[in-house]
Amino acid sequence: MKHLKFSLLAAMVWALPAMAADDFGNAENGAEIFDECSGCHELGQGAENGIGPHLNGIFGRKAAGIDGFTYSESLTRAGNDGLVWDLEKLGYYIENPQIFASGTRMSYDGLEDPQERADLLAFLRIYSDNPQNIPEAAPTAIAAALEVRLPPDILEIQGDSEYGEYLSSECLTCHRADGAAEGIPSITFWPEEDFVIAMHAYKRKLRPHPVMQMMAGRLNNEEIAALAAYFAELEE
Amino acid sequence: MTLNRRHFLGATAAGAAALSAPMVMGGSHSKPRVVVVGGGAGGATAARYINKDSGGEIDVTLIEPTRRYYTCFFSNLYIGGFQEMEDLGHGYGNLASQGVNVVHDWAVGIDRDAKTVALAGGGSVPYDKLILSPGIDFVDGSVPGWDLSAQNAMPHAYKAGSQTELLKAQIMAMPEGGTFAMIAPPNPYRCPPGPYERISMVAHALKANNPTAKILVVDPKPKFSKQGLFEEGWNNHYGGMIERIGPDFGGENFTVDPAAMTVDIDGSVENVDVCNVIPAMKAGRICEMAGITDGNWAPVNAADMSSKMDADIHVLGDASAQGDMPKSGFSANSQAKVCANAVRGALTGSRVFPAKFSNTCWSLIDTDDGVKVGATYEATDEKIAKVDGFISQTGEDAALRKATYEESLGWYSGITADMLG
Numbered sequence: 001m002k003h004l005k006f007s008l009l010a011a012m013v014w015a016l017p018a019m020a021a022d023d024f025g026n027a028e029n030g031a032e033i034f035d036e037c038s039g040c041h042e043l044g045q046g047a048e049n050g051i052g053p054h055l056n057g058i059f060g061r062k063a064a065g066i067d068g069f070t071y072s073e074s075l076t077r078a079g080n081d082g083l084v085w086d087l088e089k090l091g092y093y094i095e096n097p098q099i100f101a102s103g104t105r106m107s108y109d110g111l112e113d114p115q116e117r118a119d120l121l122a123f124l125r126i127y128s129d130n131p132q133n134i135p136e137a138a139p140t141a142i143a144a145a146l147e148v149r150l151p152p153d154i155l156e157i158q159g160d161s162e163y164g165e166y167l168s169s170e171c172l173t174c175h176r177a178d179g180a181a182e183g184i185p186s187i188t189f190w191p192e193e194d195f196v197i198a199m200h201a202y203k204r205k206l207r208p209h210p211v212m213q214m215m216a217g218r219l220n221n222e223e224i225a226a227l228a229a230y231f232a233e234l235e236e
Numbered sequence: 237m238t239l240n241r242r243h244f245l246g247a248t249a250a251g252a253a254a255l256s257a258p259m260v261m262g263g264s265h266s267k268p269r270v271v272v273v274g275g276g277a278g279g280a281t282a283a284r285y286i287n288k289d290s291g292g293e294i295d296v297t298l299i300e301p302t303r304r305y306y307t308c309f310f311s312n313l314y315i316g317g318f319q320e321m322e323d324l325g326h327g328y329g330n331l332a333s334q335g336v337n338v339v340h341d342w343a344v345g346i347d348r349d350a351k352t353v354a355l356a357g358g359g360s361v362p363y364d365k366l367i368l369s370p371g372i373d374f375v376d377g378s379v380p381g382w383d384l385s386a387q388n389a390m391p392h393a394y395k396a397g398s399q400t401e402l403l404k405a406q407i408m409a410m411p412e413g414g415t416f417a418m419i420a421p422p423n424p425y426r427c428p429p430g431p432y433e434r435i436s437m438v439a440h441a442l443k444a445n446n447p448t449a450k451i452l453v454v455d456p457k458p459k460f461s462k463q464g465l466f467e468e469g470w471n472n473h474y475g476g477m478i479e480r481i482g483p484d485f486g487g488e489n490f491t492v493d494p495a496a497m498t499v500d501i502d503g504s505v506e507n508v509d510v511c512n513v514i515p516a517m518k519a520g521r522i523c524e525m526a527g528i529t530d531g532n533w534a535p536v537n538a539a540d541m542s543s544k545m546d547a548d549i550h551v552l553g554d555a556s557a558q559g560d561m562p563k564s565g566f567s568a569n570s571q572a573k574v575c576a577n578a579v580r581g582a583l584t585g586s587r588v589f590p591a592k593f594s595n596t597c598w599s600l601i602d603t604d605d606g607v608k609v610g611a612t613y614e615a616t617d618e619k620i621a622k623v624d625g626f627i628s629q630t631g632e633d634a635a636l637r638k639a640t641y642e643e644s645l646g647w648y649s650g651i652t653a654d655m656l657g
């Protein structure tokens with residue numbers, strides 16, 4: 001009964017007719033979707049790092065967690081800040097890689113269809129050591145995953161750059177105005193949209209850094225847009 | 237007064253530009269004048285932002301006695317051997333070349349009616365708005381047996397520079413197995429984790445050079461900033477070296493004897509080889525001279541850091557009594573930006589935005605073992621009030637602690653550039 005209830009709920013959230021037997025995705029379909037990834041990522045017995053890291057045991061692995069593989073600075077930082085790949089976080093990352101690491105080397109636009117994401121994750125899960133320990137997706141997690149892309153109205157806000165200049169003074173206590181980045185990343189010369197996506201990811205505590213979660217946490221949509229507009233103007 | 241004027245200008249945005257400086261100012265001088273006393277994290281930031289953002293519409297004078305400013309933040313890392321003193325020193329050349337009138341002199345008096353600041357070297361400087369950011373001075377008699385004349389025998393090292401160098405030299409010259417003692421300050425004081433980061437850095441230096449030495453902390457406070465993190469770190473890195481005597485064991489009942497190099501703790505006399513006395517603190521003396529203190533500190537309005545006693549004087553950083561923010565360089569820098577925005581608005585009619593404050597304090601416990609605590613704040617009618625905060629957790633992995641330390645290096649580079657251009 002409980003199981004049936006979950007399936008119904010999930011079906012409503014996903015607006016799909018029926019769930020696969022393994023609750024959160026169809027691994028067979030996922031194997032086909034993985035063809036798109038396999039140019040860079042190896043998986044299965046004897047998998048090695050290629051253009052991207054191998055994905056055996058990706059569930060429960062710390063982000064940028066394979067010694068010897070050269071990750072982007074952004075993803076390395078996210079890992080050091082405490083990002084660990086679980087079902088939810090992998091779902092977000094596959095949906096939009098920019099969410100966790102603006103400078104990720106993974107040149108992938110993201111997988112928009114939630115069913116396809118679930119299928120792909122079901123396939124990846126087979127290659128983690130303890131699949132039985134991986135929680136099945138709760139309906140709320142799936143609902144959240146649906147919203148990880150920012151709605152267009154947030155991305156389209158025209159920021160008040162004069163207000164942004166005032167707000168930016170708070171950033172510049174740590175981040176260098178000249179774009180130098182030692183220990184703390186540069187925030188100048190960013191495309192406006194990347195900036196907005198990153199700040200909202202901190203605000204929603206998807207990205208793990210506690211200072212940034214706190215700073216972004218009290219900025220509203222207009223204030224984030226104002227900052228993005230100001231830092232974009234700096235570029236000109 | 238300031239509030240009314242600011243609101244008046246703010247409410248009539250179109251008319252504000254027309255009013256502009258001369259009308260607010262009156263008199264013959266064509267530009268409004270801001271004088272800033274103290275070139276540290278609060279004062280230098282305020283001077284730089286008002287000068288930069290007013291685009292030449294405001295005359296900014298910075299009065300600072302020293303030509304080279306040594307940051308108090310990171311000076312513990314010099315004691316631990318992680319920083320060179322030279323790298324902690326910064327000049328005012330960039331501010332001057334950007335148009336700030338930098339005067340290297342002591343401010344020795346303030347005439348609030350004439351609106352002038354008297355200088356030790358003679359003469360006085362007129363102001364329309366005065367910003368005081370003098371940092372701290374010590375409360376006389378707060379450590380029985382100690383006064384400033386004993387600061388060579390028992391250094392405070394709580395204003396960075398020669399005092400810090402002296403303390404480090406004494407630590408390096410300690411006899412084998414000797415005792416380093418610290419008299420920790422009572423609340424409130426500059427840099428809440430500072431004394432305990434210092435203990436960590438002293439332990440780091442002694443572990444390498446004098447591993448049988450002992451560290452004794454005499455502390456009048458029952459608890460202290462980041463206590464769990466420091467105690468965990470001391471245990472992990474310096475097991476058995478550090479003993480802290482809190483008020484429950486007599487840590488608030490002490491006297492020192494700088495001539496005999498002894499510390500009397502609750503009637504028990506200890507011979508010590510180095511004694512770091514950090515006395516109780518108060519606002520830098522110029523605040524008292526200006527008559528804007530209440531007790532040891534200068535109370536301010538949270539919205540714009542203006543003094544509760546004089547609307548044309550603003551007080552930043554350690555010297556202010558503002559509410560929930562700790563006395564830190566980061567806080568002073570944050571307050572300076574809110575103040576700069578408000579002062580500029582009052583003098584030129586530029587837009588005034590809501591006050592937002594923040595602070596983060598990093599501390600180093602041992603090599604690559606950094607921790608931090610921070611919070612955001614907002615202005616209420618009564619005070620600067622905490623909104624949200626975080627603190628490093630005990631048991632964090634080494635990679636995160638290393639990243640936290642590296643982040644602190646990035647912050648140092650960021651804040652010094654933000655203060656001094």
